[in-house]
Every structure is written in C-alpha cells, then in structure tokens.
Amino acid sequence: MDLQARVNLIKEKFAKLKSGERRLILALAAALALTFYFRLFIKPAMGRIAVLKKQTQDNKDRARLYQSQFPDLDKERKGLLKIRQSIAQMKEDIRGIQSRLINAAQVPQLLMALIKSAQGLQIDFQSVKQKIEADRGGLSRLYIDLKFDAGYEDTVNYIRKVEGISDFLKLEEIDVSPSKKSPRSLITVSSTLSSILADNPAREGELPLKAAKVQEPKVTIKHNPLMPRLNLGQEKKKDLRVSGITFRSTAGASSAIINDTVLREGDEIDGATIERISPDSITVKDGPETYEVKVER
Structure with a gap:
C-alpha cells in the first residue's frame, strides 16, 4: 500500500469517528507535535541560553576582580599629571639655582671680590689659596684658604662682608692666634671658605654676587679677646659666656x-x-x- 492509500485510509477512519474522539485525537497529535518541537528546537536553545548566562556571570565576576586589583585609571592619570607638573617645577627651580651658582671660569672674580671686601679695613693678607674637589651628586666644590693678620674688630667685620658675597659661599672653618707681628693688637686668622660650583664650566658672564652690605655702625670690640681678664677674689660660680x-x-x-x-x-x-x-x-x-x-x- 502506497503512502497516498494510507493517507486516504486514515481519513476514512477519522471521518467515521465521533466528534469527541476526533478532538481527542487532534489534541494528542498537537501534544506530540509540541513535544517533538520542544525536543528538537526549544530544549537546545534553552541549554544554550543557560550556557550564555553562566558565561555572562563569569565575565561580570572577572570584571569585578580586575577592578579590585587595578587602580582607577582616571585617578591615576590625574596623579601622574600632578607628579609631572611637580617635576617640571623642580627642574625650573634647579635651573634658577644653577644660574646663581659660581662656575670654574668665575673663580677669579670671586677671589677679587674677597680681596675687595677688605677695603676700608686693616687686613693684611698673607696667602689666598684655592682648590677644587669632587662633591656629591656629580658636582664640584671650591675651597678657598685665607690667611691674614688683622685686628679682632676688623676680622669680625670682614667675615660679615664675606658672608654676604654669595648665597652659596660658606665659612667652613676659622682659627685665630696671636699675630707674631703684634701679639697684643693683631691676630692671625686662618679660614676656609667653600662653595658648590655649577656643572657648566663654560658659562660666562658676571659673577652672580649679592650686594655685600654691612650695616653701620660696624661691630665694636672693646676688649682684646686674646688678652685674658683677671677677676681675683670671686668665689661664686663664674659668669662665663x-x-x-x-x-x-x-x-x-x-x-x-x-x-x-x-x-x-x-x-x-x-x-x-x-x-x-x-x-x-x-x-x-x-x-x-x-x-x-x-x-x-
């Protein structure tokens, strides 16, 4: 029996059924069709949807983990910008300081300024020596050894002038002793000055000196400090300064x-x-x- 004959047979049998039987058969057929459709299309699609939901949740969990492990990029960019601005300001400050530093080519001008600072004072220079040594940070340091005879009062006023020559000129050491020429009125002063030198030895121009000003009146020393005072008969604790x-x-x-x-x-x-x-x-x-x-x- 071919397919067409079978279909006709089923139609004849279906036509002979009662109305209720026909509805039952149609309902069963629809249920079978739905079951078939669910198994063939719906169930695989739902399985795929479940897999996608699981992957989506996993990706969200990874994103939260990465956010907890890595900083806020926008905040870090702002912080980096501030650091760069700070570095730029530091470089500008360094350039300003270096422009005021003495370099090797300007050392003769500095020595001349030291000599000129003695004008108006009774200063008898015995020697002026200089040397340059390596310092920290790749820079060099200038050392100047001064030895002179002077009265104590002129010595104090000369040192005040020297300290006003440059922001970077530092009095490292000073030693005084009675002068062999006149022990009662003069002292021999041995001092060491130092200054950081700029790292650009070829830079030319005027020496960046401060205006060396000593306010009048000058320092006055009423007593020669090399001549001890006597204070006999004092029994209580001495008033020493x-x-x-x-x-x-x-x-x-x-x-x-x-x-x-x-x-x-x-x-x-x-x-x-x-x-x-x-x-x-x-x-x-x-x-x-x-x-x-x-x-x-």
Whole structure:
C-alpha cells in the first residue's frame, strides 16, 4: 500500500469517528507535535541560553576582580599629571639655582671680590689659596684658604662682608692666634671658605654676587679677646659666656671664645680652668666644682 492509500485510509477512519474522539485525537497529535518541537528546537536553545548566562556571570565576576586589583585609571592619570607638573617645577627651580651658582671660569672674580671686601679695613693678607674637589651628586666644590693678620674688630667685620658675597659661599672653618707681628693688637686668622660650583664650566658672564652690605655702625670690640681678664677674689660660680667654638679632633687644638677671649684647653679665666672643649660646650673646673657651659646660639 502506497503512502497516498494510507493517507486516504486514515481519513476514512477519522471521518467515521465521533466528534469527541476526533478532538481527542487532534489534541494528542498537537501534544506530540509540541513535544517533538520542544525536543528538537526549544530544549537546545534553552541549554544554550543557560550556557550564555553562566558565561555572562563569569565575565561580570572577572570584571569585578580586575577592578579590585587595578587602580582607577582616571585617578591615576590625574596623579601622574600632578607628579609631572611637580617635576617640571623642580627642574625650573634647579635651573634658577644653577644660574646663581659660581662656575670654574668665575673663580677669579670671586677671589677679587674677597680681596675687595677688605677695603676700608686693616687686613693684611698673607696667602689666598684655592682648590677644587669632587662633591656629591656629580658636582664640584671650591675651597678657598685665607690667611691674614688683622685686628679682632676688623676680622669680625670682614667675615660679615664675606658672608654676604654669595648665597652659596660658606665659612667652613676659622682659627685665630696671636699675630707674631703684634701679639697684643693683631691676630692671625686662618679660614676656609667653600662653595658648590655649577656643572657648566663654560658659562660666562658676571659673577652672580649679592650686594655685600654691612650695616653701620660696624661691630665694636672693646676688649682684646686674646688678652685674658683677671677677676681675683670671686668665689661664686663664674659668669662665663661662650660665643664661639673652633673644635679640632687633635688634643689641645680646639679653642673657644669665652667672655670675648679666645682660650684653649688648660687656659684659665677668672681663676677657673678650661678642662675640655667640645663641639657645642666647654667643661670648666673652678676649685672643687666642675660644670659645663653651652655655646650661645
């Protein structure tokens, strides 16, 4: 029996069925068709949708993890911009400082300025020496050794002038002793000055000096500090004022200005003995009593 004959047979049998039987058969056929359609199309699609939902959730979880591990890029960009602006300002400040630094070609001008600063003062230069040594950061440092004879008052005023020459000129060390020419009125001063040198030795132009001004009246020293004062009969603790210290690691080489008098370890003042000179204080022995006097700042 061919397919067409079978279809006709089914139609004849369906036509002989009662109305209720026909509806039942149609309902069963529809259910079978839906089941077939669900298995063939709907179920695979739902499985695919479930897989996509799972992948979507996994991607969201990864995104949250990455956000927790990595900074806010916009915030970091703003921070980086501020750092760059700060670096640019620092470079500008460095250029400004370097423009005021002394370079090797300008050292003769600096030496001339040191000599001119003695004008109007009784300063007798014995020697002016210079040397350049490597310093930190790839820069160089200039050292100038000055030795001269002068009165104590002129010495103080000369140092004030020298300190006003440049922002970068520093008094590293100073030592005074009675002058061989006139021990009672003159002192021999040995001092060391230093200054950072610019890293551009070829730069020319005028030396960037400050206006060296000393306010009038000049410093007046009424008492020669190298001539100790005597104060016999004082029994109470001495009123000692330490205005400066030159400290040396060699024993006995340190000195201090005490009551306007330059003294060394072992010297006496007002009946008291200077036992020890430290970087920022002196130790005094006054009879059975020993005490410390700090340097004035």
